[in-house]
Amino acid sequence: MKDVINIGIIGFGTVGVGAVKLLLENADSIARKVGSRLVIKRVADLDIASPRPVAVDPSLLTTNAYDVLDDPEIDIVVEVIGGVKPADDYIKRALESGKHVVTANKELIAKEGSELLPLASRLKRDLMFEASVGGGIPIIRPLKTCLAGNEILEVKGIVNGTTNYILTQMKDEGISFSEALRQAQERGYAEADPSSDVDGHDAAYKIAILASIAFTSRADVAAVYREGIREISAEDLRYADQLGFAVKLLAIAKRLNEGMSVRVHPAFVPKSHPLAHVNGVYNAIFVRGNAVGEVMFFGRGAGSEAAGSAVVGDIIDIARNINTGATARVSCTCFDKLPMLGMENVSCRNYVRIIAEDKPRVLAAIAAEFANYEVSIQSVLQRMLPDSCAEIVWLTHEAPEPSMKAALDAIRRLPVVKHIGSRIRVED
Amino acid sequence: MKDVINIGIIGFGTVGVGAVKLLLENADSIARKVGSRLVIKRVADLDIASPRPVAVDPSLLTTNAYDVLDDPEIDIVVEVIGGVKPADDYIKRALESGKHVVTANKELIAKEGSELLPLASRLKRDLMFEASVGGGIPIIRPLKTCLAGNEILEVKGIVNGTTNYILTQMKDEGISFSEALRQAQERGYAEADPSSDVDGHDAAYKIAILASIAFTSRADVAAVYREGIREISAEDLRYADQLGFAVKLLAIAKRLNEGMSVRVHPAFVPKSHPLAHVNGVYNAIFVRGNAVGEVMFFGRGAGSEAAGSAVVGDIIDIARNINTGATARVSCTCFDKLPMLGMENVSCRNYVRIIAEDKPRVLAAIAAEFANYEVSIQSVLQRMLPDSCAEIVWLTHEAPEPSMKAALDAIRRLPVVKHIGSRIRVED
Numbered sequence: 001m002k003d004v005i006n007i008g009i010i011g012f013g014t015v016g017v018g019a020v021k022l023l024l025e026n027a028d029s030i031a032r033k034v035g036s037r038l039v040i041k042r043v044a045d046l047d048i049a050s051p052r053p054v055a056v057d058p059s060l061l062t063t064n065a066y067d068v069l070d071d072p073e074i075d076i077v078v079e080v081i082g083g084v085k086p087a088d089d090y091i092k093r094a095l096e097s098g099k100h101v102v103t104a105n106k107e108l109i110a111k112e113g114s115e116l117l118p119l120a121s122r123l124k125r126d127l128m129f130e131a132s133v134g135g136g137i138p139i140i141r142p143l144k145t146c147l148a149g150n151e152i153l154e155v156k157g158i159v160n161g162t163t164n165y166i167l168t169q170m171k172d173e174g175i176s177f178s179e180a181l182r183q184a185q186e187r188g189y190a191e192a193d194p195s196s197d198v199d200g201h202d203a204a205y206k207i208a209i210l211a212s213i214a215f216t217s218r219a220d221v222a223a224v225y226r227e228g229i230r231e232i233s234a235e236d237l238r239y240a241d242q243l244g245f246a247v248k249l250l251a252i253a254k255r256l257n258e259g260m261s262v263r264v265h266p267a268f269v270p271k272s273h274p275l276a277h278v279n280g281v282y283n284a285i286f287v288r289g290n291a292v293g294e295v296m297f298f299g300r301g302a303g304s305e306a307a308g309s310a311v312v313g314d315i316i317d318i319a320r321n322i323n324t325g326a327t328a329r330v331s332c333t334c335f336d337k338l339p340m341l342g343m344e345n346v347s348c349r350n351y352v353r354i355i356a357e358d359k360p361r362v363l364a365a366i367a368a369e370f371a372n373y374e375v376s377i378q379s380v381l382q383r384m385l386p387d388s389c390a391e392i393v394w395l396t397h398e399a400p401e402p403s404m405k406a407a408l409d410a411i412r413r414l415p416v417v418k419h420i421g422s423r424i425r426v427e428d
Numbered sequence: 429m430k431d432v433i434n435i436g437i438i439g440f441g442t443v444g445v446g447a448v449k450l451l452l453e454n455a456d457s458i459a460r461k462v463g464s465r466l467v468i469k470r471v472a473d474l475d476i477a478s479p480r481p482v483a484v485d486p487s488l489l490t491t492n493a494y495d496v497l498d499d500p501e502i503d504i505v506v507e508v509i510g511g512v513k514p515a516d517d518y519i520k521r522a523l524e525s526g527k528h529v530v531t532a533n534k535e536l537i538a539k540e541g542s543e544l545l546p547l548a549s550r551l552k553r554d555l556m557f558e559a560s561v562g563g564g565i566p567i568i569r570p571l572k573t574c575l576a577g578n579e580i581l582e583v584k585g586i587v588n589g590t591t592n593y594i595l596t597q598m599k600d601e602g603i604s605f606s607e608a609l610r611q612a613q614e615r616g617y618a619e620a621d622p623s624s625d626v627d628g629h630d631a632a633y634k635i636a637i638l639a640s641i642a643f644t645s646r647a648d649v650a651a652v653y654r655e656g657i658r659e660i661s662a663e664d665l666r667y668a669d670q671l672g673f674a675v676k677l678l679a680i681a682k683r684l685n686e687g688m689s690v691r692v693h694p695a696f697v698p699k700s701h702p703l704a705h706v707n708g709v710y711n712a713i714f715v716r717g718n719a720v721g722e723v724m725f726f727g728r729g730a731g732s733e734a735a736g737s738a739v740v741g742d743i744i745d746i747a748r749n750i751n752t753g754a755t756a757r758v759s760c761t762c763f764d765k766l767p768m769l770g771m772e773n774v775s776c777r778n779y780v781r782i783i784a785e786d787k788p789r790v791l792a793a794i795a796a797e798f799a800n801y802e803v804s805i806q807s808v809l810q811r812m813l814p815d816s817c818a819e820i821v822w823l824t825h826e827a828p829e830p831s832m833k834a835a836l837d838a839i840r841r842l843p844v845v846k847h848i849g850s851r852i853r854v855e856d
Contacts, residue, residue, distance in 0.1 A: 022577045022719045029644065032763050033576050130574060136720035138566070138574035146558060146566035148461050149450045149740030216457065274726060277705050291450045292564035292727065292737035298702060299723030309720035312577030326754030335460050 008068035011080035012045035018308025104131035110205035117332035128314035136306030150289030157285035199228035207251035259339035349426035436496035439508035440473035446736025532559035538633035545760035556742035564734030578717030585713035627656035635679035687767035777854035
């Protein structure tokens with residue numbers, strides 16, 4: 001058992017500050033749990049001048065990441081700069097010089113995990129990334145250990161707090177996407193360039209990571225179907241509520257006979273489902289296993305201290321491995337090569353909102369096109385709009401994606417149809 | 429890395445069957461994750477004649493637990509008979525003969541954990557008990573690892589599926605406790621003698637276990653305040669709904685300056701809280717840490733396969749420890765000796781339903797007694813009952829338990845008061 005385990009941190013932004021704060025504030029209790037003191041030996045960031053909400057001995061600060069990577073006394077490197085470059089080089093260098101690594105970097109693990117994780121295994125080093133999904137919510141480790149006896153059939157969740165905040169505001173305040181985005185930006189819940197969140201990139205990285213662990217097969221993030229929330233309107237949220245649903249940006253991974261279906265898109269979630277009640281910046285991840293049935297993990301999906309909690313949990317786990325000579329105790333488990341299935345394998349109910357001319361037989365004409373492609377209808381609502389238009393809202397029964405696509409293409413071509421306001425899949 | 433790790437199972441009832449089923453059905457995927465095949469070497473039960481929903485080679489079955497305990501080839505013993513005796517002797521014997529132990533036995537861990545867990549630590553053996561709380565829901569291991577960087581401030585949850593099922597039925601069907609209990613018994617969700625569930629013993633064991641881990645200090649289960657759900661009426665559930673609450677049997681552990689407050693009692697839970705939406709046999713455990721904020725774990729709290737999932741998760745964790753020479757990697761963490769605080773330290777809002785004579789000034793008389801003991805009132809509802817009686821429902825502001833008790837004693841003595849129908853604490 002080592003007296004001291006030295007930590008080096010690369011990135012002194014939101015997550016880095018959260019981890020440092022926790023390591024300092026809870027140092028005594030952590031030391032008792034680990035059997036060694038965890039000491040912050042070095043903190044690297046390009047900006048070491050700006051004040052941070054935690055006090056660190058200035059002599060620990062450096063602008064050179066290699067002061068961390070090349071320090072032979074550092075046992076565990078924490079990479080919390082984000083992005084692929086130069087994070088991947090730093091992590092490789094750390095592993096190759098015998099260090100263990102904790103990262104919160106979802107983009108890197110999603111894109112380069114297939115290289116980095118086997119490298120760590122070969123070198124008998126730990127590479128942990130609990131903070132990459134769900135902020136402080138335990139999900140990676142429960143999947144890898146507590147639920148490891150199960151065949152996991154499905155993982156789905158609300159894994160992006162920004163979009164969930166925007167959708168919640170749109171519903172509660174009856175405001176548009178652009179207004180809700182503006183408010184989220186003002187309050188610091190959305191970036192100036194919101195694309196990573198609102199277009200579903202962030203969620204795609206996260207669900208690729210979860211799918212890889214759940215199905216023991218690497219999910220190729222480039223093959224994850226992705227649709228964001230820019231097209232969702234306040235009307236859609238109102239109709240959803242009326243029909244008994246909440247609208248959520250869901251990240252979904254399902255194990256099917258032929259492979260895995262991994263996708264990110266807005267979805268109607270029945271109010272009877274626990275995910276429908278996850279609001280604001282909260283995240284929740286729902287897992288279905290062949291033995292455990294349904295379990296859900298809920299909490300703050302972002303924020304300095306929540307992400308710091310996950311990073312420090314990983315550090316503690318690695319420190320225990322160091323102290324028992326058991327590093328790389330749980331390695332990469334991507335044993336299989338399951339195909340990534342396209343959307344043509346998806347079959348679901350659908351909500352469709354159509355703006356059409358308010359003329360006789362419009363409803364019949366649209367219904368006929370649905371019928372032509374064997375999409376059967378569960379319910380229809382129609383209301384008048386100004387300018388002799390009608391808004392017609394359809395809830396279909398379960399239909400294969402190709403049928404839906406063909407039906408919508410045909411409906412779009414109908415002369416009486418002005419446009420399809422929205423089409424949102426129902427996730428039952 | 430061992431080719432084979434041998435498992436011996438004591439208890440071939442609900443949980444034992446679930447674990448055996450999973451070990452057999454998912455054997456290949458488990459072997460890949462562990463690096464060794466997990467082989468069921470022996471299964472002991474007093475009844476080996478009755479058919480089980482899983483096929484086991486009859487030569488593995490024995491009525492003698494010592495055929496498991498004394499088999500030198502068995503690495504991991506699974507104790508799933510429940511109860512204190514003889515389970516504690518079996519577990520001691522297993523540990524002392526060098527075996528690791530997995531148990532689902534909440535009563536035993538709550539009552540004898542203070543002896544068994546240090547014994548396992550001293551012998552460098554693993555003693556794991558994830559299935560003892562929340563069935564298949566990962567909670568023990570997340571507290572011990574993922575959230576270990578936090579000071580845990582609070583753990584509370586719905587940890588007994590039987591009572592949650594009964595309360596849900598009472599609400600949904602508007603039926604009495606005794607009718608809902610009868611239905612639960614018919615459907616196999618409640619025992620013939622329901623005391624362990626409905627009087628809160630089961631929940632008390634579980635919250636004592638969670639408190640011990642969360643606060644790194646052994647919670648004495650005998651000092652857990654305990655109140656069951658027998659006195660809850662359909663009216664209480666109706667008023668709760670009207671006032672914006674759900675009624676749940678909560679197990680609550682809070683870290684206060686002076687020590688820990690650990691208790692089990694029915695509670696009004698605001699509908700805005702995620703625990704309010706946990707219905708039927710589902711369990712959910714809510715954790716608040718000083719860094720992670722609020723996280724919640726949700727799922728099936730009981731059942732053969734869900735509990736089997738937790739047992740097999742523990743087996744996999746131990747097998748990985750065996751293969752890396754890291755057994756007892758995470759030992760007992762009860763470092764402190766925090767006092768168990770009595771109910772006099774609790775302060776909360778309260779719902780009180782009083783049956784009184786329908787006379788002038790009754791309401792004023794009761795209100796005066798609340799005021800005498802400095803219990804201030806948030807809202808009052810009054811309705812007529814037959815026989816010139818009135819039912820008066822009070823929601824108090826937060827009040828210390830001793831003030832509430834004194835006020836209720838004084839109100840009970842008022843000549844116009846027939847009886848206090850119920851008093852339920854609000855858990856905000």
